[in-house]
Amino acid sequence: GAVVSQHPSRVICKSGTSVKIECRSLDFQATTMFWYRQFPKKSLMLMATSNEGSKATYEQGVEKDKFLINHASLTLSTLTVTSAHPEDSSFYICSASGGLAERSYNEQFFGPGTRLTVL
Amino acid sequence: AQSVAQPEDQVNVAEGNPLTVKCTYSVSGNPYLFWYVQYPNRGLQFLLKYITGDNLVKGSYGFEAEFNKSQTSFHLKKPSALVSDSALYFCAVRDPTSGGSYIPTFGRGTSLIVHP
Numbered sequence: 001g002a003v004v005s006q007h008p009s010r011v012i013c014k015s016g017t018s019v020k021i022e023c024r025s026l027d028f029q030a031t032t033m034f035w036y037r038q039f040p041k042k043s044l045m046l047m048a049t050s051n052e053g054s055k056a057t058y059e060q061g062v063e064k065d066k067f068l069i070n071h072a073s074l075t076l077s078t079l080t081v082t083s084a085h086p087e088d089s090s091f092y093i094c095s096a097s098g099g100l101a102e103r104s105y106n107e108q109f110f111g112p113g114t115r116l117t118v119l
Numbered sequence: 120a121q122s123v124a125q126p127e128d129q130v131n132v133a134e135g136n137p138l139t140v141k142c143t144y145s146v147s148g149n150p151y152l153f154w155y156v157q158y159p160n161r162g163l164q165f166l167l168k169y170i171t172g173d174n175l176v177k178g179s180y181g182f183e184a185e186f187n188k189s190q191t192s193f194h195l196k197k198p199s200a201l202v203s204d205s206a207l208y209f210c211a212v213r214d215p216t217s218g219g220s221y222i223p224t225f226g227r228g229t230s231l232i233v234h235p
Binding site for chain 1: 153155160161162163164165168207209222223225227228230
């Protein structure tokens with residue numbers, strides 16, 4: 001299957017700093033990328049959906065100014081956690097889907113995740 | 120609106136025994152259904168999907184799932200469990216009709232624990 005990478009895999013930062021997480025589709029063009037946050041009780045929370053070249057669509061309750069998403073190319077999306085606080089500590093996972101998502105029955109391809117710890 | 124439910128938080132099974140992880144869904148039309156597996160500190164991996172055709176779908180690692188329209192279910196099964204199957208399993212649904220969302224909805228996940 002297609003490969004999606006995430007970098008970094010783990011990051012520890014001080015409160016108040018910003019952290020950027022990269023998500024890349026390595027062998028296909030990802031028209032749509034999704035960003036999830038996974039809580040300790042395991043459930044996945046969709047944060048936002050991004051389409052290449054356009055603004056991300058955020059889910060209700062997700063702060064746009066805090067979680068900046070950029071999908072500048074068909075192979076790269078970035079999530080920047082601005083002014084991170086300890087409550088932002090979590091496991092962040094991206095996924096990518098190729099083709100026209102509205103008509104696509106393709107499965108999603110997930111990155112390995114990024115463990116963010118804010119001290 | 121589309122929704123999916125995984126009624127079991129955890130499933131325990133002995134190695135060598137058959138396993139079932141349950142999933143039920145709700146969509147307005149015919150669903151696209153997916154199963155994913157997540158190993159500790161990893162992203163999700165695709166296991167199998169149902170789009171159309173045969174109700175019994177075979178996927179990776181010996182897993183299969185049966186689409187049951189009347190019961191709106193898509194339970195994941197394996198005839199003989201392995202300890203290495205211990206992981207977190209997610210069911211997901213998409214409603215491909217014009218009124219549906221192309222964004223899949225995930226269940227809350229089921230922890231599968233296979234005992235030696």
